[in-house]
Amino acid sequence: MRHNRYSLAELTERATVLRRQVVRMVARLKIGYLQQGLGAADLFAALYFSELDLSETDPTWAERDRFILSTAHNTAIFYATLAERGLIPPSALDAYTLDGSPYEVNASERVGPLVEATCGSLGQGLSVAVGMALSLRRRGSRARVYVVLGDGELQEGQVWEAALSAGGFGLDNLCMIIDRNFMQVEGHTDKVVAMDPIGPKFEAFGWAATEIDGNDMAAIVTALDTARSTAGKPFLIVARTLAGAGVDFLEGRLSHLARITPEDADRALARLEGAAP
């Protein structure tokens, strides 16, 4: 069985390892997508170490599960995860955002086939996922399509076009995770555009939906299991994530582009060492 190879404790430990990398990567730049990366670490650990069926030797394997990061800026956690999973070399993280490096701030397919679509222009990832899900279904493939969307990204109209079509086509090989971190450039998402309730909006569009604590590993794994066993509908996981999760003095700080001093980075790493089992 490809799923649930790791225990919840092991997945949580992976998430801590990923958080350390996020702090190191952003600290080197002094500013970056720190809060989002720490917040989404549990989601990425669950996806890449429990859920996604990928091949370390052939990233273009036709039967691989597809993962689309529509929030293409959340790259510290994304690249850290790829490296930890052995899909890119660890040295890649040292090249993060360096001039000439394929590991750009916004993930592009210069990285290779692990970036299944170049997003960053928000609102487009779900449409590509819909096309993949339709094509894979037509071919009788067992591969599934996963897409991580930001909550602020829901303000883009194209998301709702895609949501309507995913529901209409009954794409049960499609699972979307909304990283509900309440953060966008302008500030708190709900002060920009009030969006709750999110799940019922998608349910009205023909989806099955659940809302979970996106930093609770058991809840994440359970939701992904439910998504996989849900027939006839695309599945939405609204994952409430805590900005800066895992580092007490960063938690809850809604900073789209966070600055971090070397001293704070050391403090954060010490906290994360302490958190490790």
Place this chain on the structure above:
Amino acid sequence: MTDTPIRTMGGFADARDHRHEALTSRTYGRALLAEARADPRIVCLGADLSQPTETFLFRDELPDRFFMMGIQEANMVGAAAGMARCGDVAFAHSFCVFITRRVYDQVAMQVAYPRLPVKLAGFIPGLTTPLGVSHQATDDIALMRALPHMTVIEPSGPEQVAAVVRAAVDHPGPVYLRMQVASARPDETTPLKPFEIGRGQVLREGEDVALLACGMMVEAALSAADRLADRGLSVTVANMASLKPYDTDLAVSLARRHRIVVTAENHSVIGGLGSMTAEALMLAGAAPRFGMVGVQDVFAEGATTDYLAEHYGLTPHHIVQKVLSLHAL
């Protein structure tokens, strides 16, 4: 390729709705279907316009490869890209204005940047619709040719459509097809015209004037050439259906062999055939007397195509006048 009677293009699928029979020869719809019968990679996406894009033929014969997305062009382009990433050759259909300007960022990021085999098939180019300014694509060539990796093709008319569709299937990357339907032509005796990406075609050889045209203006240019011949001017006419990559070699060689060069397009003179020809000639150091016939820097309005062509300067008469004004310099 040689000229072939159009009846050899493939079967005539039984349409569910024959209302358009009198209006269009369904050349595109039959050509796409013929390709798709032979190539299982081809899928067809629509945005509510199966009749006017002739894709009802595909829908009725190959329903498992036909995806009606509804009135949502942005999602259609993204979905076409997703299908292409899974190995499909995705033909996405709408009117020219909606498959280009309305979805420019989606096309740039999800189709052009990754060089996917997505074929954007657009209809009612330029002023060929009475539906008004919302439906008139007069900047689509300019927009599409500014995108890296994009190929832009406008056939001279239905007689070139089958060859253009074949070229789009064979080309590994993204293609924008700018096509006109709702024409009485061709009848079954019309010879098919060949097409090759990157190549224009000289349709008529002359010595004094070169007319470079695309789309419906090819026919206008041929008519203008007749009228100019009556005035003693010998005219070359070239069909520049491959707008990107443009046949720069042909344009430059014609400019070197003719005293006057005039372009003619059913599109704004900003960024289209006229602009690309001017760029090519200037870069090559060719300096004929040069003029551009096309829509000037204006929005148009809803009216018959004949009226609009007259009003906005897209008739053979306008080409003749442009040539004569340059001749008199």
